[in-house]
Amino acid sequence: MDGSGRDLFVADLAVKDGLVADIGSNLGPAEDTIDLAGKTLVPGFVDVHGHSELKAMTDPDVSPKLLQGYTSELAGNCGVGVAPVREEEKTSLTQEVAGILGRGPEVWNWNSFPELLDRMESGAYGVDLGLLVPHGPLRSYVMGKRRSSLASERDIVEMTAILREAMDAGAFGLSTGLFYDPCCYADSKELTALFETVASRGGVVSVHQRNEGDRILESLEEILAPAESSGVRLQISHLKVGGERNRHKLDRVLETIERYAERGCDVAFDQYPYSAGSTSLYSLLPPSYLALGFNEVKRRLGDKVERGNIRGQMEEPGDWDGVYSMLGWDRIILTGADLEENRVFLGRTLREIGDMRGQDPFDSYFDLISKEGKALTMVDFITDEDSVERIMVHPLQCFGTDGLYSGCPHPRTFGSSYRVLDRYVKDKKLLTLPEAIRKLSSLPAERAGFDDRGLLSVGFRADMVELDLDGLEDRADYGSPSLTGRGIPSVWVRGRPAVRDGEVVSREGRLVRR
Structure with a gap:
């Protein structure tokens, strides 16, 4: 199953130099042959909404993601991150991000965002990691103790200059969490300037909206308007409608996004497959x-x-x-x-x-x-199952985990892909298997800006997952959130074995620069 949405087909797949070299039959001799008869080969999953940058520094296997078939992640979401940071602010930033990102290394030997990329480039990880520039640290770095104020013209000029430098060094774009301090103090002028900067570099802006409940429609307009005017690729994070009193707004939420998309705005949204959030x-x-x-x-x-x-x-x-x-x-x-x-x-x-x-x-x-x-x-427990399912089947939806690294994590950190395939494909038949795989692989790869992966196609990265559909079982739940599911015995990253028999055997992932 190649990730494009087309149905299953029987074929051999040849890998050379970390890429898919050929797909078909009678492909000739090979140094090594793996027989997956009775199983299904699919592209490595791409997590368009991750938070693993610090986790990768202290637990480089990034096993919660790798063991559920993720081979690439776009990290640095929700405006939460670890650069840029001034030396005197490192202690406070460490404490601020701990609940989302975990603790990370004791010594942060970076200040600027390019320095963070250099630091991470020296490591080998279970998955490939691309990074977004987080709006929170960016705003704090520029504005300091004024970070809860409106940004001045000078502040905005400095923020956009740092953002350009980070993207030129390899950042994939910008993330903001307008629900969180200090991103919540940004006005439309600041957001527009940041969106335009990312658009000028061909990147993506990932947005945790200011409001996902009572004022969600106003919140959508706040981010869709500058996305449309700037031409930036906008990824709305973990779309949901919060609170029972707001359930009736879901139709208007989807209609609003569709209206902008029909006008040419490059907008889509991701979703974790659960009715509960975590922050x-x-x-x-x-x-x-x-x-x-x-x-x-x-x-x-x-x-x-x-x-x-x-x-x-x-x-x-x-x-x-x-x-x-x-x-x-x-x-x-x-x-x-x-x-x-x-x-x-x-x-x-x-x-x-x-x-x-x-x-x-x-x-x-x-x-x-x-x-x-x-x-x-x-x-x-912010939303309901019916809303989850209605968002899930929308053509502009793809999956992301939003996996956090707290002491008793949300099961999405360990089980998102298993839940999609077991609950929504196998049991409920809400999605077909080809469509679910596309929403886990090629579609999030496209949204993130990973243009060399997400498909099993000649010339693409040989990131691959073995699925045992008969043995598939999602085991992570709110009582036992860190249980790894069953049915993904093998994962390959760059054509090399990374998981074998459900165990991590190598770290083939690297930092990826845009």
């Missing part, structure tokens, strides 16, 4: 408090009046994406904590944690984040 627990706070910095937030949380003010804003969020107001504490689960005293609460809802601590859930939440800040992560 920093800290992000439940109102933006006005996120702007203050952790130490000031911690100080204010020591005051009962301030706690009451924050609670009021969380219950009635106004124009920001109030996840608590959409879900309540019963649908939010703690999944990551640094402190041993808090790890006993992993896997519990915020309401259960409050009961265990003998506190109101709000006070329990405030006490937890006062101690650990952004190191705490959550799983939030």
